Amino acid sequence: MTKDKQNMSDVILEMRNITKTFPGVKALDNVSFSVKQGEIHALVGENGAGKSTLMKVLSGVYPYGSYSGEIHFEGKECRFHDINQSEEVGLVIIHQELALIPYLSITENLFLGNERSRNGIIDWNESVSRTKELLEKVGLPESPNTLITNMGVGKQQLVEIAKALSKKVKLLILDEPTASLNETDSEKLLQLLLQFKSQGIASILISHKLSEVSKVADSITILRDGATIETMDTHKDVVTEDRIIRGMVGRDITHRFPPRDSNVGEVIFEVKDWNAYHPIHEHRKVSDNINMHVRKGEVVGIAGLMGAGRTELAMSIFGRAYGARISGKAYKNGQEIDVSSIDKAIANGIAYATEDRKAYGLILIEEIKDNITLANLEAISSSGVINEPQELTVTREYRDKLNIKCSSILQLAVNLSGGNQQKVVLSKWLFSNPDILILDEPTRGIDVGAKYEIYTIINRLASEGKGIIMISSELPEILGVCDRIYVMSDGKIVDEMPTQEASQEKIMMSIMKKQEVAL
Amino acid sequence: MKVPATMNETSTNNSLLKTLSGLFKNNIREYGMLIALVAIMIFFYFATEGILMRPVNITNLVLQNSYVIIMALGMLLIIVSGWIDLSVGSVAAFVGAIAGVLMVKWGWNWALVMALCLVVGGLIGAWQGYWVAYVKIPAFIVTLAGMLIFRGLTLVMVRGEAIGPFPVEFSRISAGFIPDYFKMEGFHLTTIIIGVIVSILLIWADLRTRRNQIKYGFEVTPFSFFVAKQVLITAAVMGFCYLMASYKGIPNVLVIMFPLVAMYAFLTNQTVIGRRIYALGGNEKAARLSGVNTPRLLFLTFVNMGVLAALAGMIVAARLNSATPNAGEGFELDVIAACFIGGASASGGIGTVIGAVIGAFFVGVMNNGMSILGVGIDWQQAIKGFVLLLAVFFDVYNKSKSS
Numbered sequence: 011m012t013k014d015k016q017n018m019s020d021v022i023l024e025m026r027n028i029t030k031t032f033p034g035v036k037a038l039d040n041v042s043f044s045v046k047q048g049e050i051h052a053l054v055g056e057n058g059a060g061k062s063t064l065m066k067v068l069s070g071v072y073p074y075g076s077y078s079g080e081i082h083f084e085g086k087e088c089r090f091h092d093i094n095q096s097e098e099v100g101l102v103i104i105h106q107e108l109a110l111i112p113y114l115s116i117t118e119n120l121f122l123g124n125e126r127s128r129n130g131i132i133d134w135n136e137s138v139s140r141t142k143e144l145l146e147k148v149g150l151p152e153s154p155n156t157l158i159t160n161m162g163v164g165k166q167q168l169v170e171i172a173k174a175l176s177k178k179v180k181l182l183i184l185d186e187p188t189a190s191l192n193e194t195d196s197e198k199l200l201q202l203l204l205q206f207k208s209q210g211i212a213s214i215l216i217s218h219k220l221s222e223v224s225k226v227a228d229s230i231t232i233l234r235d236g237a238t239i240e241t242m243d244t245h246k247d248v249v250t251e252d253r254i255i256r257g258m259v260g261r262d263i264t265h266r267f268p269p270r271d272s273n274v275g276e277v278i279f280e281v282k283d284w285n286a287y288h289p290i291h292e293h294r295k296v297s298d299n300i301n302m303h304v305r306k307g308e309v310v311g312i313a314g315l316m317g318a319g320r321t322e323l324a325m326s327i328f329g330r331a332y333g334a335r336i337s338g339k340a341y342k343n344g345q346e347i348d349v350s351s352i353d354k355a356i357a358n359g360i361a362y363a364t365e366d367r368k369a370y371g372l373i374l375i376e377e378i379k380d381n382i383t384l385a386n387l388e389a390i391s392s393s394g395v396i397n398e399p400q401e402l403t404v405t406r407e408y409r410d411k412l413n414i415k416c417s418s419i420l421q422l423a424v425n426l427s428g429g430n431q432q433k434v435v436l437s438k439w440l441f442s443n444p445d446i447l448i449l450d451e452p453t454r455g456i457d458v459g460a461k462y463e464i465y466t467i468i469n470r471l472a473s474e475g476k477g478i479i480m481i482s483s484e485l486p487e488i489l490g491v492c493d494r495i496y497v498m499s500d501g502k503i504v505d506e507m508p509t510q511e512a513s514q515e516k517i518m519m520s521i522m523k524k525q526e527v528a529l
Numbered sequence: 530m531k532v533p534a535t536m537n538e539t540s541t542n543n544s545l546l547k548t549l550s551g552l553f554k555n556n557i558r559e560y561g562m563l564i565a566l567v568a569i570m571i572f573f574y575f576a577t578e579g580i581l582m583r584p585v586n587i588t589n590l591v592l593q594n595s596y597v598i599i600m601a602l603g604m605l606l607i608i609v610s611g612w613i614d615l616s617v618g619s620v621a622a623f624v625g626a627i628a629g630v631l632m633v634k635w636g637w638n639w640a641l642v643m644a645l646c647l648v649v650g651g652l653i654g655a656w657q658g659y660w661v662a663y664v665k666i667p668a669f670i671v672t673l674a675g676m677l678i679f680r681g682l683t684l685v686m687v688r689g690e691a692i693g694p695f696p697v698e699f700s701r702i703s704a705g706f707i708p709d710y711f712k713m714e715g716f717h718l719t720t721i722i723i724g725v726i727v728s729i730l731l732i733w734a735d736l737r738t739r740r741n742q743i744k745y746g747f748e749v750t751p752f753s754f755f756v757a758k759q760v761l762i763t764a765a766v767m768g769f770c771y772l773m774a775s776y777k778g779i780p781n782v783l784v785i786m787f788p789l790v791a792m793y794a795f796l797t798n799q800t801v802i803g804r805r806i807y808a809l810g811g812n813e814k815a816a817r818l819s820g821v822n823t824p825r826l827l828f829l830t831f832v833n834m835g836v837l838a839a840l841a842g843m844i845v846a847a848r849l850n851s852a853t854p855n856a857g858e859g860f861e862l863d864v865i866a867a868c869f870i871g872g873a874s875a876s877g878g879i880g881t882v883i884g885a886v887i888g889a890f891f892v893g894v895m896n897n898g899m900s901i902l903g904v905g906i907d908w909q910q911a912i913k914g915f916v917l918l919l920a921v922f923f924d925v926y927n928k929s930k931s932s
Contacts, residue, residue: 331818353820362818370818373811375878384808385819387801394801402745438819 100180164195267490275306284338311492429460573898611877616675621842629692629852654835693851717778724770810877
C-alpha cells in the first residue's frame with residue numbers, strides 16, 4: 011500500500027493479483043487490471059482467455075473467497091458476495107446474453123428487482139416517468155410500455171444500458187455489446203459510450219472487433235491464457251491491430267500436439283450450396299451458401315469466433331438437428347446421400363460429437379456402458395433384444411482403447427471428469443462406426459493431458475482413413491492438429507488455407523477483415 | 530430382472546459385514562423398497578391381528594390391486610420418459626363403459642368386444658401421445674384434459690347408471706380362478722405346482738445371470754449370499770402360493786398380470802426400445818442427437834399406456850360386474866404413487882418395473898390394512914399422501930447424499 015496518492019485518486023478500479031481456479035484449470039493467473047476515472051478501457055483476448063471470468067470476479071458472480079487477490083473500487087477494498095453488492099457501489103455489468111424478460115415491458119424490466127414502490131405497491135406514474143427520462147438519455151424513442159420481445163436486439167441493448175443508468179452506474183462493463191448488432195446500432199452504442207465518458211462514467215468494453223476498440227478505447231488490456239499480457243495507452247503508444255493480434259495469440263505451441271503423418275486420399279464427404287436459417291428468427295441466415303469438403307485421412311479445421319455459425323452448420327448437416335429451411339446437398343464418396351434426419355445421417359456414416367457434452371452429449375444419470383452403445387444399439391442386439399455380454403465386451407474394449415479412467419464401465423457418466431466424459435462421447439461415436447466425424451470443440455474444458463490424448467485419438471482415426479472435421483475456438487489446436495483450415499464468420503466460409511500456410515495471425519486477420527467489411 | 534449384485538470391478542473384500550453393507554448401499558433403492566414393503570406387511574399383520582395374511586385377504590389384495598399394477602407398468606414407462614399421465618382412471622372407466630354398452634346393451638360377443646376395447650385404448654393413447662410428442666403440449670395439460678374428456682364421455686355413455694351384469698365369461702376375468710386338476714378338498718394343488726415351476730424358473734434365471742457376471746469378470750456376491758437370497762425368494766413365492774392355495778387358488782387375473790410384469794421387466798432391461806426410453810427420459814436432447822426418434826418413442830409410450838388402461842378398465846368392470854359412471858376414480862393417483870414409491874424419478878430416466886410393482890403392493894397393503902382396521906377414507910387419504918411424500922423425500926435425500 012505504498013502507492014502514490016495522486017495516482018490512486020486517478021484510478022477508479024484496481025484489481026490486484028487475481029487468481030481464480032476451476033477444478034483442473036487455472037482460469038486467471040495473478041491478473042492485475044486497473045481502470046482510470048472516466049476512461050473507456052477495452053479488454054481483448056481470445057475465447058477462453060479469461061475476460062468473462064475476470065468480469066465475473068469483479069461483479070461478484072464469483073463471490074469473495076472463491077478467488078484470491080484484491081479488488082479496490084474508488085480507493086476502498088471491496089469484497090462482493092453477489093451481484094447486488096457490486097451494483098450498489100455503481101459497478102454494472104451487461105452480459106452478452108441479454109438478461110431482459112421478453113414478455114414484460116421496458117418499464118417493468120428497468121425496475122425489476124428495484125421497483126419504485128410504496129409499501130409493496132408499485133408507483134406506476136413514477137416508474138413510467140423515470141423510464142422516459144432514462145430512454146431519452148440513451149436515445150431510444152420507444153414507449154415505456156413496449157414489450158421487450160417486440161424490439162430488435164440493438165434496442166434491447168439500449169434498454170440494458172438504461173437499466174444500468176437507473177442504478178447510478180459509475181463503471182459500466184459491456185461484454186461484447188456489438189456482437190449481434192448491425193452497423194448503425196453498433197455506431198450508436200459506441201457514441202453513447204463516448205457520451206457517458208464525457209459525463210464521467212467509465213466503461214470496460216470487451217470486444218472482438220478491433221476496429222471499434224481502436225476507435226473508442228483510451229486504454230487496451232490484452233489477456234491471454236488467464237494472464238495480462240500488456241496494457242496500452244492509445245493516446246501514447248503506437249497501437250496497431252497487428253500488435254493487438256500478436257499479443258492475443260502469441261504463444262509457444264510446440265510439444266502440445268502429437269506428431270502426425272497425414273496420408274490424405276480421395277474426397278470422402280462434401281456439402282454443396284448449404285443454406286440454413288435460424289429456427290426462431292426466420293430471416294436470419296445461420297449458414298450462408300457453404301461449400302466444403304473433407305478427404306479420407308484428412309483433419310479439416312473450422313476456425314472462427316463464438317457465434318460464427320460453426321456449430322449451427324455442423325448440426326444442420328447432421329440430420330437437420332438445428333435450423334429451419336435447410337437446403338443444399340451432401341455427398342459421400344461422390345454419391346449424394348440423405349441426411350434429412352439424424353438416424354439417416356448416422357446410417358450414412360456421419361457422427362457429430364457435440365461441443366456441450368453435458369447437455370447434448372451424455373445421459374449423465376446413466377452408466378458409461380449405456381452411453382457408449384446408445385447410438386448403435388443395433389450392433390449389440392438381435393430382434394430388438396440387447397445381448398448384454400456382447401455389450402460389456404465392446405464397451406470394455408472402448409474403455410481400454412480410449413483409456414477412460416473409471417472404476418467400472420457401470421459407473422455413472424456424471425461421476426467422470428470432463429476429459430473422461432469427452433472420451434465416452436467419442437467412444438459412442440466411434441462405436442457407431444462412422445466414416446465422417448464432426449468434432450465440435452472436442453477439448454473444451456478439459457486439462458492439458460487429456461487434450462493430448464484426444465489429439466492422439468484424432469490422429470489415429472485419420473490414419474484409419476476417416477474424414478474428420480474439427481470445430482475449435484482454440485487457434486493453436488487448429489494449427490496443431492488439422493491439415494487444412496476453413497475460416498468461418500457470420501455464417502459464411504470467409505477463407506480456406508492449408509495449415510502449412512496458416513498462422514494464428516493470418517486466421518485472425520481473415521476473421522477481422524470480414525467483420526470490418528460488415529461494419 | 531436384474532440381480533441386485535454389487536457389480537464392481539474393484540478389489541474384493543470378503544468380510545461378511547462389509548459385503549452386506551456394500552450390497553445394501555449399492556442397491557439401496559431396490560432393497561429399501563422391499564424392506565419397506567415387508568415392514569408394512571409385518572406392521573399390519575400385527576395391527577390386524579393376522580387378518581392381513583389370511584388366504585382370503587391375500588387373494589383379495591391381488592384382485593384389488595391387479596389393475597393398479599397393470600396400469601403402473603405403462604405409467605412407469607411414461608414417468609421414465611419424463612412425463613405423466615393423469616387420465617388413466619378416466620380412460621379405464623370409459624373403456625369399461627364401452628364394454629358395458631357393447632356387451633350388455635347390444636349383446637356383442639365378449640371376446641370381440643375385449644379386442645375392440647384394447648384397440649380403443651390404443652387410439653386414446655395415440656390421441657394423447659400425438660399432442661404430447663408432436664405438438665409438444667406438456668403431458669400434464671394434455672392428460673388433465675383427457676381426464677375430464679373421458680370422464681365426461683363415460684357419463685354420456687352410461688347415462689348416469691350402472692350397466693350390467695356382464696356375460697359370465699367376461700366377469701370371470703376378475704372373479705374366476707384357475708381350474709384345479711387334482712380336486713383336493715380345500716387345497717388347490719395346481720397352484721402349488723405352478724409355484725414350484727415359477728420358483729425353479731426364477732432360480733435358473735438368477736443362476737444364469739450370475740454365471741454371466743462371473744464370466745465377464747464382475748464381482749458377484751459370495752455364493753452363500755446367493756443361496757440365502759434364493760431361499761428367501763423361493764420362500765416368499767411358495768408362501769404366497771400356499772396362502773392362495775388354501776383359498777381358491779390362483780385368480781385368473783394373476784395369470785394376466787404376472788406374464789405382463791415379466792414382459793415389461795424384460796422390455797425395460799433387455800431390449801433396445803427399453804434402453805431408448807431410459808435415454809429419452811435421462812436426456813432427451815442427447816438421445817435425439819444419438820439418432821433416437823424421440824417423438825415417435827414418446828408417442829408409443831402413450832399408446833402403450835392407453836392399451837394397458839383399457840385392459841385395466843375391463844378388469845375393473847368385470848370385477849364390479851357392471852360399468853359404472855365413477856369407476857376408476859382416483860386410480861391415476863394410486864398408479865402414479867406406486868411408481869414414485871417404487872423409486873421412479875419425477876424428472877425422468879430412473880425407475881424400474883419391479884420397483885413400480887412393489888410400490889403398487891405397498892399402496893395396496895396400506896389401503897387394505899387401513900380398511901381392515903376401520904380407518905376412514907378421510908384419514909386413509911391423508912396418510913397415503915404423507916407416505917408418498919416421505920418415500921420421494923427418502924429418494925431425493927439418498928441422491929443428494931451420494932452426489
